[in-house]
Amino acid sequence: MALWQKEETIIFWLIVSLFFISAILICFFWLFYRYQQNIYQQKVAHLENEHRFKESLRLSMLESQENERARIAHDLHDSLNGHLTALQWSIDLHLEPQKLQDKIRFCIGEVRRISHNLYPPLLEETPLEHLISNQVQHWLSRYEIDYYVDVRMQQPISSPIKLHFLRIIQELFVNSDKHSQANKVRLHLRITPSSLCMYYRDNGKGLESGYQAGLGIKSIQNRMMMISGQYKTKSYKGFQFISICSDSRHLYKQALS
Structure with missing residues (x-):
């Protein structure tokens, strides 16, 4: 009987074959596990970056709103309020009607400008x-x-x-x-x-x-x-x-x- 036909030899090669197949499967599953782990870590990092970005935008939007309110308050106080005060003085001083009308028109224009900036008509x-x-x-x-x-x-x-x-x-x-x-x-x-x-x-x-x-x-x-x-x-x-x-x-x- 040839050597390769002996039962011991056949069993030996079967064991060797199973060992190599098992090793290949283990390597495959290990690589697949690492691949899935990398994908998961990338997704987590992406979600964290997206969360930080959205939080940064939210904070910047809140800051922008506060700045816009400050700008509107500045317009109302320094521009419109000043001219209304001057108009009141003009009325108290009994200035000419034409000058009063000019001041009133200017105040109307300022109100229109501020309102248009807030929301376009x-x-x-x-x-x-x-x-x-x-x-x-x-x-x-x-x-x-x-x-x-x-x-x-x-x-x-x-x-x-x-x-x-x-x-x-x-x-x-x-x-x-x-x-x-x-x-x-x-x-x-x-x-x-x-x-x-x-x-x-x-x-x-x-x-x-x-x-x-x-x-x-x-x-x-x-x-x-x-x-x-x-x-x-x-x-x-x-x-x-x-x-x-x-x-x-x-x-x-x-x-x-």
């Missing part, structure tokens, strides 16, 4: 491009503005989206005014059946090295997250902001009905 009925155009008019004395609109559909945009985009543009102008030392701004808006895209650029000094997002940028980030939008910022020959909102569930009115 006729937000529901006014197209987004017209709302932004009105906002652009406020900055024409400060900047040379290239405002271009490409509207490729007539379906009305939902009011929350319009308000968020309007606030983002207001914040971008304020940031340029405070930090960029720019004198030119390019603002392009494109509205299509599937997306709402905006491009903003100034010719200022751009972002400094090691720049950390301030309250204004964090407020913009929070608003983009609330409307399920994507965005990116660049600093090349000035400051650039590009955003895209393509979630049709929130973008247009009929999608909400």
